Amino acid sequence: MGKKLIRSKTRRQFIVDASKSACAVGFLGFGLAMYSKKSESLNTQILRPPGALGEKDFQSACIRCGLCVEACPHDMLKLGRLFGSVATGTPYFIARTDPCEMCEDIPCKLACPTGALDPKLDNIDDARMGLAVLLDQENCLNFQGLRCEVCYRVCPLIDKAITLETRRNTRTGMHAMFIPTVHSDVCTGCGKCEESCVLPVAAIKVLPLSVAKGKLGEFYRWGWKEKEKAGKSLIDPVLDLPDRVPDSLK
Amino acid sequence: MRNSNSLGQEAINKKGFFLANRFLILRRLSQITILTLFLLGPLLGIWIIQGNLSSSLLLDVIPFTDPFVLTQSMMAGHIPISDAFVGFAIVVLFYLVIGGRVFCSWVCPVNLITDAASWCRRALKLRKEIIISRQLRYWILAMVMILPLFTGVMSWEMINPVSALHRGLFFGMGLGWILFFIIFAFDLLAVEHGWCGHLCPVGVFYSLINRFSLIKIDAKNRAKCTDCMDCFEVCPEPQILKGPVYGHNKNIATLVNDMHCTNCGRCVDVCAEDVFVITTLFNANKKPH
Numbered sequence: 001m002g003k004k005l006i007r008s009k010t011r012r013q014f015i016v017d018a019s020k021s022a023c024a025v026g027f028l029g030f031g032l033a034m035y036s037k038k039s040e041s042l043n044t045q046i047l048r049p050p051g052a053l054g055e056k057d058f059q060s061a062c063i064r065c066g067l068c069v070e071a072c073p074h075d076m077l078k079l080g081r082l083f084g085s086v087a088t089g090t091p092y093f094i095a096r097t098d099p100c101e102m103c104e105d106i107p108c109k110l111a112c113p114t115g116a117l118d119p120k121l122d123n124i125d126d127a128r129m130g131l132a133v134l135l136d137q138e139n140c141l142n143f144q145g146l147r148c149e150v151c152y153r154v155c156p157l158i159d160k161a162i163t164l165e166t167r168r169n170t171r172t173g174m175h176a177m178f179i180p181t182v183h184s185d186v187c188t189g190c191g192k193c194e195e196s197c198v199l200p201v202a203a204i205k206v207l208p209l210s211v212a213k214g215k216l217g218e219f220y221r222w223g224w225k226e227k228e229k230a231g232k233s234l235i236d237p238v239l240d241l242p243d244r245v246p247d248s249l250k
Numbered sequence: 251m252r253n254s255n256s257l258g259q260e261a262i263n264k265k266g267f268f269l270a271n272r273f274l275i276l277r278r279l280s281q282i283t284i285l286t287l288f289l290l291g292p293l294l295g296i297w298i299i300q301g302n303l304s305s306s307l308l309l310d311v312i313p314f315t316d317p318f319v320l321t322q323s324m325m326a327g328h329i330p331i332s333d334a335f336v337g338f339a340i341v342v343l344f345y346l347v348i349g350g351r352v353f354c355s356w357v358c359p360v361n362l363i364t365d366a367a368s369w370c371r372r373a374l375k376l377r378k379e380i381i382i383s384r385q386l387r388y389w390i391l392a393m394v395m396i397l398p399l400f401t402g403v404m405s406w407e408m409i410n411p412v413s414a415l416h417r418g419l420f421f422g423m424g425l426g427w428i429l430f431f432i433i434f435a436f437d438l439l440a441v442e443h444g445w446c447g448h449l450c451p452v453g454v455f456y457s458l459i460n461r462f463s464l465i466k467i468d469a470k471n472r473a474k475c476t477d478c479m480d481c482f483e484v485c486p487e488p489q490i491l492k493g494p495v496y497g498h499n500k501n502i503a504t505l506v507n508d509m510h511c512t513n514c515g516r517c518v519d520v521c522a523e524d525v526f527v528i529t530t531l532f533n534a535n536k537k538p539h
Contacts, residue, residue, distance in 0.1 A: 017383055025389040029397055029405075036397075036405035059403040060326030063319050063334065064413060065305030066421050070291060079417065081424025088408045089304070089417055113305045113313055114323065115331035 050127035061116035064089025071111035095191025130189030131212035151193035260522040273515030313337035326398035350460030355514035367437035391451040469494040481517040
């Protein structure tokens with residue numbers, strides 16, 4: 001073989017080739033970064049399995065293996081598909097069609113090999129997959145004074161996560177309304193209430209916590225709670241302000 | 251240039267069909283067995299292995315984790331629990347022994363698509379191709395690993411065809427078929443061995459493991475070479491064969507020690523003269539002879 005076997009490149013050629021590659025890959029990377037950024041803003045009807053870390057941490061931790069999906073005895077978990085609205089390969093469920101059945105042994109969490117589903121979650125009641133919110137008060141039957149309250153009946157934590165609070169029915173003037181009321185310190189976001197809402201489109205919906213929850217200003221204090229904590233009011237009951245008298249009257 | 255219809259024909263005449271195709275047959279068996287084992291669970295409820303190529307659990311005990319995906323996860327700032335590290339170690343050790351890019355030719359489902367594309371390319375005698383650098387894959391790998399530092403998520407896994415194809419087969423493909431059609435068309439019409447040999451960052455990641463792997467191909471009997479070029483024709487990385495096959499005058503050893511070798515064994519198959527043998531690093535003659 002007289003041919004040169006290993007082609008040697010000039011330095012110039014190398015730099016030209018390398019910058020071509022870098023440009024092409026740079027464009028690809030830019031597009032990819034934009035695309036993956038978009039997936040961070042979660043669709044509000046998409047919920048993560050119990051124990052899932054916060055959305056961004058979850059997307060960095062989830063290895064997209066589907067072991068949780070296969071571990072779920074109720075087959076309610078799905079994996080995001082290529083070019084779909086959920087980050088490719090990450091698990092989710094939709095409360096309206098397939099809510100979480102709240103298995104006591106949490107098999108999905110046990111199956112997770114990376115800790116994207118927090119291994120420290122021991123009690124399924126401590127899961128916070130989302131928060132139920134009675135969004136449409138104009139169509140909720142109980143808000144009209146009827147006695148539907150199916151969401152309250154099906155709640156796995158009945159009388160704790162959802163309670164019925166009575167209120168006067170001003171329309172009839174003589175009846176009570178039983179208002180389903182969700183308590184965020186107990187609600188796990190399993191989605192049973194949303195699934196069972198009798199309306200064609202649910203009035204109560206489970207939202208991701210980042211959407212459903214507000215946050216109090218850091219320095220804000222509830223006066224009555226501080227009073228209870230201290231055992232007395234933090235300020236004197238009567239303020240004695242100094243009298244200001246004009247000099248001419250002194 | 252030889253007629254591509256006769257590719258490997260000489261080997262078949264001389265060695266018989268089975269010996270001239272044994273590694274191809276074994277490779278297809280391996281790829282199909284792996285797919286079947288993963289499918290048995292979701293389809294028939296026989297759980298020999300759970301999960302997919304990103305991470306799986308064999309017989310409810312042995313974890314496997316794809317080091318490529320786990321590295322991305324760590325680059326994105328997550329520190330995995332020990333299961334993932336055990337799986338990572340098992341997979342890396344396995345490929346350290348049998349050859350890193352054995353993943354590409356014996357396991358990866360995309361290989362079925364790209365092999366089909368190059369078969370069609372040969373059958374249709376498509377010779378034109380766009381020249382792109384085989385170094386491009388290193389740039390893509392660098393991008394894949396650097397991007398999570400900025401986005402905080404595994405950006406490449408949004409579109410990674412290797413994990414997406416395997417996952418899609420069991421969990422639903424969605425619009426994913428488009429991506430695999432593009433890869434097929436790209437390999438068929440644009441660049442020969444375009445995806446696996448030029449672009450895929452998974453392949454080049456595994457070739458980093460390959461650098462230290464034990465099982466290698468050796469062009470031990472290169473003196474018998476008849477210059478039929480069949481091995482160059484079938485090799486997914488033909489540039490790596492030049493030295494070992496034709497390097498006699500340049501004192502280049504016969505061992506195919508290039509990290510891009512996928513140990514697919516197709517060169518062993520198609521060579522009528524049995525120039526190539528599969529060997530281990532211990533037996534290999536690294537000195538030219």
